[in-house]
Amino acid sequence: MLAEMAFNTQDVFVADRFARWREHVLRTYVPVEVDSDHVANFAASQRILDLGGVQLWTMEHSPMTLRRAQKPIRQSDPELYHLSLPLRGTMGLISSDQEAEYEPYDLVLHDTSRPHLIRATTSHSEDTILGTGLFIPRKLLLLPQKAIDSLIMRRLSAREGIGALLAHFLTQVTRDAGSYRPDDGPRLGMVAVDLLSALFARALDAGNSYPPESHQQTLVLRIRAFIQANLHDPQLTPRTIAAVHNISTSYLHRLFQHEEETVAAWIRRQRLERACHDLADPAQRTIPIHAIAARWAFRHAADFTRAFRSAYGMPPKDYRNQSSQHCRADSC
Template identity: 35%
Template sequence: MWARLSAGAVPEKERLDWFTDIIAQELVPTAIRSERADCFWAEASVLYLGPVQVSTFEFAALQSRRTAAHVRRSDPEQYQIGLVTDGAMSLDQNRGTSGLFSGDIVLWDTSLPMSSEAVPREGGLVRAVTLSFPRDAMPLRGARVERLLAQRIPGGQGMGAILARYMRSLAEHGADCGPAELNRLGTVALDLVGACLAGMLGAEEGLSPEARTRVLLERIDAFVEHNLGDPQLTPAAVAARHGISLRRLQQLFRERGETPAAGIRRRRLERCRAELADPARAGRPVHAVAARWGFTDPSVFSRSFREAYGASPTEYRHRAVREALAQEVNDVCAGRTAAVSGRS
C-alpha cells in the first residue's frame, strides 16, 4: 500500500521524463522542465487512505505548467493540497498566486489550469507532502472553495498548523498502519482539510457534527503534544482550553479506550523513553528527563515507567544505549567490509 519510487533506478538523461510520468500518474499530467535536466533527481512515495491519497515528493528545481489541453485530456476532478516541508514553491491558479511558500499549505483544483515553480535550498531538494481527494468529498460548496485556490494557508498557526502536523505524521507513519486504520486516517484527513478551509471562509456550519468531533480531537491532541512538558497539563486544563466540560473530554477519550489522564501520561512516557534511548543524551540525569516531560515526582515517574516498559528508567537506558552503540559498531564494520569487497 506504500509505494516508493526513486530516480536512482533510471538513467540520468531519462529522469526528468520519468518524474513527469510519475506526476501524471499520481497527481495530474503537467509539462515539467528543469535547468538541471541532465542531472535531475527525484523520489516519490504514495499511500492510499480510502478515497484520500497521500504522496511525498523530493525533487530538484523545476517549473511545471498544467494547461487547458492537459485538463481536457485527463482530469481526476480532485482537490489537491500541498505542504512544502523543505525548500520553497509557488503556485498560480484561477487568477490567484501563492508567491513562494515553505512550511505553509496551498490548495489547487485539478479541473483548472495552473503553473508552479519549485526552488530548493542551496545544494538541497524541495520536499513536499500532498493530499489528493475527490471534490465531492469536500463538505463546502465549490464556489466558496474556489476563493482559496492558490492562497497560502499558514502552516504554523491555528487549523493550518494542525493540518500540517497531520500531513507530516501521515508521511512519516502511515506505512505502519493496516487497511482499516488507513481508511480512518483518510476520514480524519478530510475532516481536517474541511475544518481548515471552513475556518478561513467563516463557514464552519457546513461541517457535520461527526466531522466537528473528529476535528476537536485533533485539536486536543495537538494541544497536548505541544504542552507535554508543562506539569500543569491536566485533563481539567485541557477541557477548559477547548471550552468543553471535563465529562465531555472523558467521553471523547473513552472511545479510544483510555482516560484523558492516562493518555497524557502515556505520551509523556513515550517522550521519556525516546530520550533515554538516545546515546547523545546519556549524560542527562533521569530525573531531569522526567521533569522535562512534566513528571514532578521522580518516584511516580519511575513506577509508571516500570509498569509501562517492564524496567526502571535507568535499566532501560543502559540496555537501549548499549544496543544502539553496538548497532553503530556493526554498521561501521559492515561498511568497511563492503568497501574492501568493492576494491577487490
C-alpha cells in the same frame, strides 16, 4: 528507523536523469506528465517516509511542471489528498477554474481525483525548489466532504499557530527519521492527521453550520492538537484543557467517551511515547533519565518508572540499554 524510499538524480547518468525522475514520480505519486525547461541539467532528490497509511515526502528539484489530466484519473486514482508546504521557491496550482500561487510557508491542499497543474519555479537567486508535505488517503480525514472541498487550494499559513506546529512536525520527523522505530510510523501518521484536521477545523470555524457530531469531532481534533503542543507542561490537565477551550470538564470527558482512551490516559500515553523516543535516541544517551522524565512533565522519577514499566514491560533504564545495544548492532 522508519521505512523510507529515496531517490537522487546524482545516482544516475546525466543523460538519463530527467527520464528516470519522470519514472520515479509516476511510481511514487500518480500518473502525471512531467516537464521542465532544465532537462539537460535537471537535478532532483526525494525522500518518502512511511507513516502507516500516510506518507511524508520531502523534495528538492529544478523548476518543473506536473500535469494531472482527466484520462489518467479515470484509469488510476488512489483517492489521495496531497498537502504541499513550499519551503523555497514558489508553487503555482491550476485546477478547474481556480488558479493560485503559493510562497514559502503557505500550506495548500489539493486532490488527486481532480485535474490539476503544478508549476514549481525559483527566484533569480535560487537554483532549486524545496518543499515537503503529505500524501493522505481521503478516508483518513474525518471532516465533512463539503468542508474539505471548501479548503482545496485555499492558502493556509504555516507561519503561526497550528499551521506552524504542523510545519515543525513535518520537518522534525524528516530530520530525525533515523531515530524512530518502524512501529512509530503509524503513530506519527496519526499525529500528522490530527494536526492537519485541527488546522482545517480552525480554518473552517465550523460552528453550528455542520451536524453536532461533526462539530464535536473537530473540537476533539483541536483538543488533541493543543495537547500535542503542550505535553511538556505539568499544568496540562483536563481542567486546564477544558478552560482553554471554553467548555466544562465534564463535557471534555464526554467528548472522549467515544475515543479509545480517556483524555488523561491519552495525555499520559503521548508523554510516555515522547520519553520512549528520547531514551532510544543515540544523541540523548548522556541525558539523565530523570531529566527526560521531567521534560515530559513527570515530576517524580518513581512515578515515571512505574508508568513506563506498565506501558513497555521494563524500566526505562533497561529500555535505554536495550535500544543502545540494538543501535550498535545496526551501526547507527
